Amino acid sequence: MSFSAEVKKELSSLEIISPCCRHAEAYGMLITGRSFSLSSVSISTENAMVAELYSKIVSQECNIAAEPPEIRGRKLIVSFKKLSDRRKILDSFGHLPPEPTLRINRANIGNECCFQAFLRGAFLSCGAVTEPKKNYHLEFVIPYLKLSDDFFFLMDELGLGPKRVVRKGVYIIYFKDSEKIEDVLTIMGATNSTLELMGVKIKKNIINRVNRRVNFETANIDRSVEAGMAQVKAIKKIQRKSGLDSLSPNLKVTAELRLENPQASLNELEELHGFSVSRSGINHRLTRLLKIADELNGKKI
């Protein structure tokens, strides 16, 4: 099941007790459905639970008979076929007489609790959220400009900070920020889905941190291997030009150990020296060897 379907399953299973919120939820589903006018009131969805809820909640709210979903390809359509039913629906939500442009009638979202229910209804009808493992995106697809304006300002008033874009002639109100998506899911009542999203986010963060750490360590290893190679090159040059016996006994020991162990780290060299000298002491000697080799430049064999 996709994450979007999971969220919708969770939202449509919530038990709404207060009548004001049931009304607001039904309104959210209706106004963002496929059609909401005297000539057609319908929803088109791929989700069977959403189709059933739409039929149930609208019929109960408006005291009319429920309409069974019809299958059309991958879609389920619920359509109120009787004109008298559609008139009752529009009347119940204060949309009679029919208006030239569809706007949100705020009288249907009376109390603060009802905002949540309204948003939930709208998401069930026209919303989608991508798999958090892939990326963070939650959207409401609204077919009409004025309606999308009303939606946008309503969400803005809730402090959700939505974004908007026009895609293929429809108006999209969306969220990209994972925290805002968590807020929207929580407001709608999708507590489990919010927790799931947070879990995925935490996992992603851990993986990123581990990867950064591995990259950092790899870079360090690369650097120490490179340094070892430069030291070996310098020691070989000293060997060739003036012989290792030309070095002080301490430097000679370190030079020989480095030649035999070109890739050893400072820790390993410390051990190879039998801990007779510290890491920084070894580092100092190696730097000294590089300097000596450098000074040999120009000297003839």
Ligand SMILES: [Zn+2]
């Ligand atoms: Zn309410």
